[in-house]
Each structure stands twice: as C-alpha cells, then as structure tokens.
Amino acid sequence: MTPAVLGIIGGSGLYDLPGLTDLREERIASPWGEPSDSLRIGYLGRTKIVFLPRHGRGHAIPPSEINYRANIDVMKRAGVTDLVSLSACGSYKAELYPGLFVMVDQFVDRTSRRESSFFGRGCVAHVSFGHPVGPGLQARLVAAAKAEGLAHVKGGTLVTMEGPQFSTLAESLTYKALGYDLIGMTAMPEAKLAREAEITYATVGMVTDFDCWHEEHGAVDVAAVVAVLHGNAEKARRLVARLAADFPAEREPCPAGSHHALDMAIVTAPEHRDKALLAKLDAVAGRVLGRAGQSD
Template sequence: MTKAILGVIGGSGVYDLPGLEDVRELDLTSPWGTPSAKPKQGRIGATTIVFLPRHGAGHRLSPSDIDYHANIDVLKRAGVTDLVSLSACGSYREELPPGTFVLADQFIDRTFRRQPTFFGPGCVAHVAFSDPVAPNLVARLARAAAAESVPHVVGGSYVCMEGPQFSTRAESTTYKAMGASIVGMTNMPEAKLAREAEISYATVGMVTDYDAWRPHEAGVDVADVIAVMRDNGDKARRLVARLAADFPAEHEPCPVGSDRALDFAIITAPEHRDAALLAKLDAVAGRVLGR
C-alpha cells in the first residue's frame, strides 16, 4: 500500500493553512517551469499535508499565468496521492447561493491559452477522463463539510472559462441553460494534469456570487466577492482540518482509476519515444516508464 499524502491547492482567498504543524518549505524544482510557490509540507494530526497557493504569495498570478504543469509536477514529486482543489467560483443556480461549497463532479473546459497535457510529440498518451474526480475523496469532503456545518452540495458541472474578466451575460445565460452549476477560471487544465499524474483529485467550488445571469442584478460586484471570499476561506480551512483529522493513513484505491490512469494510456511505441520528453515525465509518469 501507498502512504496517503494529502495535497491542498489554495485558490482565491486561501493563501495559507493555519493549524499545520512541523511545517517546512519544500525546495523542489520542476522541468516544466516555475510553480506558483514553494510547497509547504506539514501535518494535521497524523496526516501529512502539502499545501500550494495557486495564485502565489500576494495573489500575483492570474488564472492564465499559473504554471499548472509545474504545480502538479512538484506536488507529485512531494508524494501527494490525493489532491483537494479549493476554488472560488460563481453560481448558475438560485439554490447555490454565495457561501455554498459545491463538490463538482464534472467539468466543461472553455480555456484556450493553456496547454492541457504533459504529453505530446514523442510520447502520446490518452487518459480516461469521463469521471474526472475521485469519488472516495469527494465522499470524505462531504462528510467533513457536514461535520463542520459548511453548506455544501455534492455534484454539479464546473465551467472553466479563460478569464481574467468575468462572464458576459450571454456566456452566463448560455452555460446556465446547459445545466452547469458553477463557473471558475482555474480547474482546467489542473484536473486533467492531476489525472495524467495519477493523483486522485477533487474540487471544492466555493461560491462567491451569482455570476451574470440574473437580469435584475448588475452582475459580479468585486467588492462583494472579496467579502464572501474571506468567509469562504475560513470555512475552507475548517473543512481541510476536519478532512485531515479523519484521513486514512494509506491511500485508498480510486474506484474510477485515477491513481492508475496511465496503465494503458501511452500509445507511442517505445522505439519512437522522445528522450527529452521522457526525462521531463520522470515524476508524472515514472511508474509506467520505469523511471
């Protein structure tokens, strides 16, 4: 069995994790680029946690400027087996008001500036992604949210837009009509890369606003968003602490195979694989490449 190491990516409003003990900064480098920050490793109870603020110190990185490849790569190098993504988002539904946490189970990727894979010419891979989140991790998050009396909903589709601007009314009403639940700017390609790295992934969409689909409102008010974001950040820290307190010592095999995603994914014949790309994949795909 593999030791469980819980990774936490902090989104807007979550730049640290108070309560971590024995904290040390991990000096990890990535062949893919520069991560948002140096990950911090600590523990809550017996659970080892690796924390990374997605937007960097002082929120210096916009969603399009985050090096998602480097972030996932260094978390993999740190031994992370299960990854929780804390993400501010807008709501497409009246029943999902600001302050609600949505444990999304599907994604609609509308980004266009971001490379969505670790693989490419010289090593082509196709991973299964029909079920993009890890059910066991979602179930544990739901139990932790209930225990902490955090308003939450299990399930829903997350639209990932490019940003950094908020939605037009046409965009907002279109995705609402499609049946999506929430909209954000950061879970793609993060979730795809986590799957390629064989890390079990779950997202916590922390609702800050109703986006722009309500005709009687002016749209997203940034001042209101920031106020809600602070409260959501406090709830997120409680959620993570409760999750960690009850987390298993050993990684639970994922029912949808997120932790074995590369078993049959690499298509390129060994004699045609690019050596330079294989070297960059040492952490992400080392299990199947024998590195």
C-alpha cells in the first residue's frame, strides 16, 4: 500500500502552516521550472504534511505567473497523494457569504495564458476529468469542518478567471446567471495538473466577497478582501489540523479514479515518444511510463 501524504496549497492570506512537528524546508528541483516557494514538510499528529504557499511567501507571484506545473510536480516528488487547495473566492449567491467555506466539486476554466498539461507533442495523454474533485477527500473536509464548527457548504461550481483584475459587472452578472457559485483565479490549471499527476485533489473555496454583482456591496476592493482573509486563514488552519487528525495512514482509492488517472490515458505509441519529454515526466507519469517501457 502507498503511505498517505497530505499536501496543502495555501492561497491568498495563507502563507504558512503553524504547528508542524519535525519541520524541515526543502526546495525540490523540477524539470518544469521554479515552484512558488520551498516546501515546508512536517507532521500534524501522525499525518505527513507538505505545505506550499501558492503565491510564495510575501505574495510575490500573481495568478497568471504561478508555475502550476512545477508546483504540482514538486508535490508529486515529495510523495503527496492527496492535495487540498485553500483558495480565496468571490461569491455569486447571497447565501454564500464572506467567511463561509465551500467544498467545491466542479470547475469552469476561463483562463487563457497558462500551461494546463504536462503532456504534449511527443507524448499525448487524455485523462478523465468529469469529476475533478476526489469525493472521499471532499467528504473528509466536510467532516473536519463539522467537527470544528466551521460554517461550510458541500458542493459548488467555481469558475476560474485569468485576472489579476477583478470581474467587470457584465462578467459577474453573466456568471451568476449561468448558475456558478464562486469565482477565483487559481484553481485552474492546478486541478487539471493534479489529475494528470494522479494526485487526489479538493478545493476549499474560502469566500471573501460578493464579486461585483451585489447592489448593496458594490465593487470588490483589496482592503475589504484582506479584512476577511485574516479570519479565513485562522479557520483554514483549524480545518487542516482536524483533517490531518483523522487522515488515514494509507492512501485510499479515489472514487473519481484520480489514483489511476493515467491508466490507458497515454495514446502515443512507445516508438514515437519524445525522450526529452519522457524525462520530464519521470515523477508525474513514471508509474505508467515505467510499466510501458520508457526507454522504448
């Protein structure tokens, strides 16, 4: 069996994860470039934790310039099996108010400037992505939120925009009319890359504002968002601590198939695979490439 390792990607306002024991910092090299920061690796109880601040400590990296491929690659190299994304989000529904945590289960990708796959010319792969969030991991997050008495909702659709600007009113009204629940700037392509790396993924949408559709609240501004971020960050740390306390020692099979997402996904014949790309895929796809004969 594979030991379970819980990865945490901290979004805006969450640049550290206090309370880790046997803590060490490690900067893992990735063939995909530089990740957002060094990894903080330690334990919460018996659960091994790997923490990465998505924007880097000090929030130096904007959403479109995050190296999502390097971030997921180093998580994989660190042994992460289950990955929780903690993300600040705007809300399209009055009942999804600032301070609420939404355990997202669907995404809509409206980004356009980001590398969204590890695969490409020389090694083509198509993974199943109909259910992008691991149901088991989501259920554990819901149970942790209940145990901590944190206001939360199970399920929701998060649309990811390019940014870094907030939405126009027309965009906000359009997404609201389409029935989406939340908007953010970082879930994509993070979730897609996690699936390609066979890491079970889940997002906690930490609501900070009502975007700009709400007549009583008006346009989004950084000052208002930051005020909510501080409270959300403390609740996020409690959520992670509770999640870790009850986390299994061994990786559980994912009902969405994330633990074997690459089975039958690679369609390029071995004799036509690009060796340089295969070398970069050693961590992400080594399980299936090794079995198929990477050096063919």
